[in-house]
Amino acid sequence: MRDLLAAVGLVLVIEGLVLAAFPGAWRNAIKAVLKAPETPLRISGLIVGAVGVIVVWLVRGS
Numbered sequence: 001m002r003d004l005l006a007a008v009g010l011v012l013v014i015e016g017l018v019l020a021a022f023p024g025a026w027r028n029a030i031k032a033v034l035k036a037p038e039t040p041l042r043i044s045g046l047i048v049g050a051v052g053v054i055v056v057w058l059v060r061g062s
Contacts (some may be wrong), residue, residue: 012025 019026033041
């Protein structure tokens with residue numbers, strides 16, 4: 001549970017830093033996501049999630 005909370009905290013830190021450093025680019029990215037069709041977004045989400053699982057698996061050594 002501690003690892004999950006640490007991971008969520010890191011995501012929040014990274015998102016916050018990106019938003020603070022590049023607010024215009026962040027706004028443009030959000031607009032592009034809102035205009036994109038659902039299927040490519042869903043596929044991208046699955047791919048990113050799978051990569052995340054692989055990274056955690058490699059780092060944790062299981």
